Amino acid sequence: xxxxxxxxxxxxxxxxxxxxxxxxxxxLFQTGAALNATAYVSGKSLDRNVQMAFSPxxxxxxxxxxxxxxxxxxxxxxxxxxxxxxxxYAPPVDRDPFVPAGIRLNARYTAVAQRDxxxxxxxxxxxxx
Amino acid sequence: MRLIEWAIVGxxxxxxxxxxxxxxxxxxxxxxxxxxxxxxxxxxxVDDAARMLTVNANQQRETQYESAKRVALNKDEAIAAFYxxxxxxxxxxxxxxxxxxxxxxxxxxxxIGYDGFYVYAEEEWTGADGKTERKPVWGAKKPYAxxxxxxxxxxxxxxDFVLAYDAGSRSWHEGLRADVGQQTNIALLKxxxxxxxxxxxxxxxxxxxELAYRINKHNESVSRFGLSYTFTLPTISQEEWNxxxxxxxxxxxxxxxxxxxxxxxxYALGGSRILKKPExxxxxxxxxxxxxxxxxxFAYPAEETFxxxxxxxxKGYMPLDCPVSPS
Numbered sequence: 001x002x003x004x005x006x007x008x009x010x011x012x013x014x015x016x017x018x019x020x021x022x023x024x025x026x027x028l029f030q031t032g033a034a035l036n037a038t039a040y041v042s043g044k045s046l047d048r049n050v051q052m053a054f055s056p057x058x059x060x061x062x063x064x065x066x067x068x069x070x071x072x073x074x075x076x077x078x079x080x081x082x083x084x085x086x087x088x089y090a091p092p093v094d095r096d097p098f099v100p101a102g103i104r105l106n107a108r109y110t111a112v113a114q115r116d117x118x119x120x121x122x123x124x125x126x127x128x129x
Numbered sequence: 130m131r132l133i134e135w136a137i138v139g140x141x142x143x144x145x146x147x148x149x150x151x152x153x154x155x156x157x158x159x160x161x162x163x164x165x166x167x168x169x170x171x172x173x174x175v176d177d178a179a180r181m182l183t184v185n186a187n188q189q190r191e192t193q194y195e196s197a198k199r200v201a202l203n204k205d206e207a208i209a210a211f212y213x214x215x216x217x218x219x220x221x222x223x224x225x226x227x228x229x230x231x232x233x234x235x236x237x238x239x240x241i242g243y244d245g246f247y248v249y250a251e252e253e254w255t256g257a258d259g260k261t262e263r264k265p266v267w268g269a270k271k272p273y274a275x276x277x278x279x280x281x282x283x284x285x286x287x288x289d290f291v292l293a294y295d296a297g298s299r300s301w302h303e304g305l306r307a308d309v310g311q312q313t314n315i316a317l318l319k320x321x322x323x324x325x326x327x328x329x330x331x332x333x334x335x336x337x338x339e340l341a342y343r344i345n346k347h348n349e350s351v352s353r354f355g356l357s358y359t360f361t362l363p364t365i366s367q368e369e370w371n372x373x374x375x376x377x378x379x380x381x382x383x384x385x386x387x388x389x390x391x392x393x394x395x396y397a398l399g400g401s402r403i404l405k406k407p408e409x410x411x412x413x414x415x416x417x418x419x420x421x422x423x424x425x426x427f428a429y430p431a432e433e434t435f436x437x438x439x440x441x442x443x444k445g446y447m448p449l450d451c452p453v454s455p456s
Contacts, residue, residue: 014132014135015135018132018135018136018139021139022139022142025139025143029143029146029147029150032150032154033150033153036150036153036154036157039157040157040391059337059338059339059340059341059342059343059345060342061342061346063271064274064276065276066274066275066276066282066283067271067272067274067335069274069276069282069294070272070274070282070283070284070292070294071269071270071271071272071274073284073292073294073301074244074245074270074272074284074292079269079270080269095301096300096301098301099299100282100294105276105280105282106276106278113252113268113269114254115252115254115266116254117254117255117256117257118257119252119254119262119264119266120266121266121267121268121269124269
């Protein structure tokens with residue numbers, strides 16, 4: 001019986017030590033997990049795919065009338081021919097007599113590419129949207 | 130319970146947590162290492178492509194005199210070099226199946242030329258056998274075009290050279306901005322600062338719009354093959370765009386490769402500039418053989434010219450520093 005208080009004291013100290021070990025172990029684990037999560041989040045934030053703009057950049061495939069006019073003006077031998085609203089321009093285009101009066105420079109045009117069996121571009125068809 | 134039993138219980142409780150934590154850290158570490166390797170592979174591929182871009186076998190199409198940047202683009206060689214380097218870096222040079230899989234993660238490649246750009250991306254067409262073919266092919270050249278409110282139209286280049294349509298006189302003019310500005314009434318050509326701003330923003334917007342469209346189209350096509358990743362145009366810093374609009378080059382993207390708990394996304398930009406190496410002149414200064422750069426302006430009687438300083442030194446010439454110009 002005279003050993004009971006001593007045993008109780010030993011048990012209390014053992015429990016205390018155990019709890020301290022559990023707590024410190026848990027904290028260590030949490031620190032590791034938090035670091036891991038932080039590394040993942042920082043990796044995501046550095047991801048160049050994250051769009052920071054309010055309106056994400058998204059081209060719809062249309063091009064401006066200015067691009068159409070300049071494409072026609074720069075047609076050289078070997079380029080694909082261009083059709084703008086039904087008007088055909090075969091390369092090479094003599095630039096001087098070409099007046100882009102029928103092309104609305106600030107409007108948007110849809111573009112359709114026609115290719116031969118090998119995938120080579122043969123015709124570009126622009127139409128006012 | 131005895132102390133040792135408590136310890137065993139404690140260890141058993143912690144073991145699963147510690148294991149999960151370790152696995153996650155290991156995955157993260159491997160993902161980081163793979164990312165570094167992929168970055169290096171993409172950079173090397175784009176650099177090789179940019180180098181091949183200006184390799185030209187046709188003497189008729191060499192760099193023209195009006196601008197050192199006006200070079201004939203060897204697009205096909207550049208693309209071949211890009212893929213060859215990329216496949217070699219990924220270790221799939223002899224594996225066509227893996228090459229096809231990797232190709233799915235490359236939505237578009239842009240080649241930035243002097244007066245326009247090209248995009249190499251997947252397109253559909255009808256083949257010789259009547260079946261639908263789907264492969265990456267070159268699109269048409271897109272000029273860096275701009276129109277003002279007066280109906281004038283300009284096509285910019287990577288420098289001051291411009292092709293302009295003057296709506297007032299209904300005529301085309303080609304040349305340096307200052308010269309064309311004198312011949313026409315286009316207000317933009319008379320203001321050098323504004324011209325530079327508009328030129329840069331026009332080039333960047335043209336490339337951005339086209340790439341965004343191509344990448345959106347790529348999303349539609351790869352979803353048919355089971356890829357659920359959404360490709361988007363990466364946010365490219367202003368500094369990199371500034372490099373883009375200065376020299377001909379190649380811009381390539383790799384997106385959506387699964388990597389640990391995330392996806393790999395990157396782009397690389399390779400510029401190609403032709404620089405003339407200064408000529409090394411071997412001359413005699415009194416009784417001493419000296420060599421110097423031809424730009425130094427010395428009037429010593431030249432005996433030989435060399436392509437490098439090393440070659441001159443090997444022939445027994447001593448280096449002679451250029452005179453310091455008064456600042």
